[in-house]
Amino acid sequence: xxxxxxxxxxxxxxNRFYTLLTGSLDSLGLEVNADVTLNNQQSRAAHKxxxxxxxxxxxxxxxxxxxxxxxxxxxxxxxxxGSSGAVMKMMANGRYREHSTKISVDGKVSMMELSxxxxxxxxxxxxxxKNLLNFKISREGLKFSNNLMGSYDxxxxxxxxxxxxxxxxxxxxxxxxxxxxxxxxHKHRFDFQMQPYTMISLLNNELQYGSLELTNGAQLQxxxxxxxxxxxxxxxxxxxxxxxxxxxxxxxxxxxxNTDTVANIQGTAHTHRFSLDIAGLSASLSSNTNCEAKSxxxxxxxxxxxxxxxxxxxxxxxxxxxxxxxxxxxxxxYSKFILKAEPLSFNLVHNYRGxxxxxxxxxxxxxxxxxxxxxxxxxxxxx
Numbered sequence: 001x002x003x004x005x006x007x008x009x010x011x012x013x014x015n016r017f018y019t020l021l022t023g024s025l026d027s028l029g030l031e032v033n034a035d036v037t038l039n040n041q042q043s044r045a046a047h048k049x050x051x052x053x054x055x056x057x058x059x060x061x062x063x064x065x066x067x068x069x070x071x072x073x074x075x076x077x078x079x080x081x082g083s084s085g086a087v088m089k090m091m092a093n094g095r096y097r098e099h100s101t102k103i104s105v106d107g108k109v110s111m112m113e114l115s116x117x118x119x120x121x122x123x124x125x126x127x128x129x130k131n132l133l134n135f136k137i138s139r140e141g142l143k144f145s146n147n148l149m150g151s152y153d154x155x156x157x158x159x160x161x162x163x164x165x166x167x168x169x170x171x172x173x174x175x176x177x178x179x180x181x182x183x184x185x186h187k188h189r190f191d192f193q194m195q196p197y198t199m200i201s202l203l204n205n206e207l208q209y210g211s212l213e214l215t216n217g218a219q220l221q222x223x224x225x226x227x228x229x230x231x232x233x234x235x236x237x238x239x240x241x242x243x244x245x246x247x248x249x250x251x252x253x254x255x256x257x258n259t260d261t262v263a264n265i266q267g268t269a270h271t272h273r274f275s276l277d278i279a280g281l282s283a284s285l286s287s288n289t290n291c292e293a294k295s296x297x298x299x300x301x302x303x304x305x306x307x308x309x310x311x312x313x314x315x316x317x318x319x320x321x322x323x324x325x326x327x328x329x330x331x332x333x334y335s336k337f338i339l340k341a342e343p344l345s346f347n348l349v350h351n352y353r354g355x356x357x358x359x360x361x362x363x364x365x366x367x368x369x370x371x372x373x374x375x376x377x378x379x380x381x382x383x
Contacts, residue, residue, distance in 0.1 A: 001026045015040045029054030043068040057082030070097045085110030099124045113138040127152045141166035154181050170194045184209050197224045211238045226251035240265045254279040268293040282307045296321035313339040331356040348376040 006021040020035040030053040038045045049062040059080035066073040075092040086109045093102040101122035108115045115136040122129050132147040147160040156179040164171045172192040179185040191202040201220040207213070218231035232245040242263040249256050255278045263270040268291070275286040287302040298319040305312045319333040331354070338349040351373050358366040 071095075085113075155179065168196050198222070213237070223251075295323055309343050311339070311341045313337065327358065327360040329356070329358050344379065346376070346378040348374065350374040 002025050004023045008019045010017040016039055018037045023032040032051040034049045036047045045066045047064045051060045057080060062077045064075040072095045077090045079088040088107040091104045103120045106117045118133045120131040129150045134145045136143045142165040144163040150157040158177045160175045162173045174190040176188040185208055187206040189204045193200045199222040203218045205216040213236040215234045221228040227250045229248040235242045244261045247258045257276040259274045261272040271290045273288045277284050283306045285304040289300040291298040300317045303314040315337040317335040322330040334353045336351040340347045353371045355369045
C-alpha cells in the first residue's frame with residue numbers, strides 16, 4: 001500500500017501555472033490523477049486526467065479545455081477495458097466567434113457485439129455540415145449507415161447510405177439530394193435487396209433545372225430462372241414532353257418485350273407502341289405508330305404471328321399531308337400488306353395508293369396518282 005503526491009506552482013505577473021499529480025496503490029488497485037491549469041485575466045487552459053486499474057479492469061478519462069477569447073476548445077475522453085469488453089467515448093468541440101465545430105465518437109467491443117458511432121457537425125463561413133456514421137456487428141447481423149448533410153444559403157446537399165445484413169438477407173439503400181433553389185435540384189435513390197435465389201434492384205432519378213425536367217425509374221427483379229426488367233423515362237421542357245416506358249420478362253419457356261413512347265413536341269403528337277411475345281416455338285409481334293401535326297398525319301400498324309411451319313404478317317399504313325410552300329402541296333398515302341405462308345399454301349396481298357396535288361401560284365394544278373394491287377395465292381395439294 002502506498003501513495004505519491006507531486007505539486008508545482010509558478011506565477012509570473014498575472015499568469016499562473018499549476019500542476020498536481022497524485023497516485024495511490026492499495027488492495028483495490030491503482031489510481032493516478034493529474035491536474036494541470038494555466039490562466040490569466042483573459043484566458044484559461046485546464047487538463048484533468050485519471051487512470052484506474054482494479055479487478056474490474058482498466059479505465060481512463062481525460063478532460064481538456066482552452067478558453068482564449070474569442071477561441072474556445074473542449075475535449076473529453078473516456079475509455080475502459082474489462083471482462084465484458086472495451087468501451088470508448090470521445091467528445092470535442094470548438095468555437096471561434098460565429099464559427100463552431102463539434103465531433104463525438106462512441107465505440108464498443110465485446111464477445112457479442114462490435115459497434116462504432118460518430119457525429120460531426122460544423123458551421124464555418126456560413127457553411128453548415130453534418131455527418132452521422134453508425135456501424136454495428138452483433139448476433140442480429142451487420143448494420144451500417146452514413147448520412148452526410150451540407151447547406152449554404154439556398155444550396156443544400158444530402159447523401160446517405162444504409163446497409164443491413166440479417167441472416168441470409170442483404171439490403172442496401174443509397175439516397176442523394178442536391179438543391180440549388182426551389183426549381184433547380186437533383187434527386188437520386190438506389191435500393192438493392194438480395195435473398196436466397198432472389199434479387200431486387202430499384203433506381204430512381206429526378207432532375208429539374210428551371211423549365212427542364214428529367215425523370216428516370218427502373219426496376220430489376222431476378223429469381224430462379226426468371227428475370228423482369230421495367231422502367232420509364234420522362235423529359236419535359238416548358239409545354240413539350242416525352243414519355244417512354246419499357247418492360248422485359250423471361251421465364252417458364254416464355255419471354256416478352258413491351259415499349260411505349262408518347263411525345264408532344266411543338267404541337268405535334270407522336271405515339272409508338274411495340275410488343276413482342278415468345279412462348280415456346282411461337283412468337284407474336286405488334287407495333288403501332290401514330291403522328292399527328294398541323295400539316296401531316298401518319299399511322300402504321302404491324303401484326304405478325306410466327307408458329308411452327310406458319311408465318312402471318314399484316315401491315316397497314318395511312319398518311320396525308322398539306323404544305324403551303326409555293327402554293328398548296330398535298331398528298332395521300334395508303335398501303336396494305338398481308339402475308340400468310342404455310343407448308344402447302346402461300347398468300348400475298350399488297351394494295352398501294354399514293355397521290356399528290358400541287359396548286360401553284362400561277363393558277364395551274366398538277367396531280368399525280370399511283371395505284372396498284374397485288375394478289376398472289378398458291379396452294380399445293382398433298383397426294
